[in-house]
Amino acid sequence: MNKAIFFLVVMFSVCMYSQGTEPTFEKMGDMVKATYFHENGEIAQTGYLLNGKLHGQWLMYDANGKKMASGKYLEGQKSGKWFFWEDEILREVDYDKNRIVNVKNWSQSEVVAVQ
Numbered sequence: 001m002n003k004a005i006f007f008l009v010v011m012f013s014v015c016m017y018s019q020g021t022e023p024t025f026e027k028m029g030d031m032v033k034a035t036y037f038h039e040n041g042e043i044a045q046t047g048y049l050l051n052g053k054l055h056g057q058w059l060m061y062d063a064n065g066k067k068m069a070s071g072k073y074l075e076g077q078k079s080g081k082w083f084f085w086e087d088e089i090l091r092e093v094d095y096d097k098n099r100i101v102n103v104k105n106w107s108q109s110e111v112v113a114v115q
Contacts, residue, residue, distance in 0.1 A: 038063040047073070071082065071095070 021037035026051030028048070036045040042065050044084030053076035060069040076096035084091040094102040 050075070 001040060015097055017089060021041055023034060023036045025035075026033045028077050030048045030070040031048045033042060033048055034046065038044045038061075040063055042063055043061050044063075045058060045060045047054060048056040050056070054073035055075060057072055058070070059067065062068050067085055069082065069084045071078060071093075075082075078095040079097070080095060082093045083092065088107055090106040092106065
């Protein structure tokens with residue numbers, strides 16, 4: 001079973017990042033922490049795999065280290081709220097079983113919470 005998971009992780013990494021810096025994988029309990037890098041060495045993505053599928057929190061960064069996206073996978077499918085940063089816009093996207101169910105755009109000029 002562990003060999004099958006390792007094989008899937010390796011195949012996943014080869015398919016997603018055939019060029020650039022080699023990804024790292026660290027076993028953490030039942031899951032594997034995966035970290036992918038841009039060609040300049042900055043982290044591109046970090047998250048977890050469970051049974052060969054994306055699972056749990058994932059973070060994505062641009063080549064300068066600025067956060068681009070944050071969200072969770074549930075057994076290989078996007079689930080719940082995801083956040084995507086693009087210039088002055090924060091896009092909040094709700095997923096259910098990998099399908100978009102709602103999108104909300106926030107700009108920095110909007111007040112999100114007042115106390």
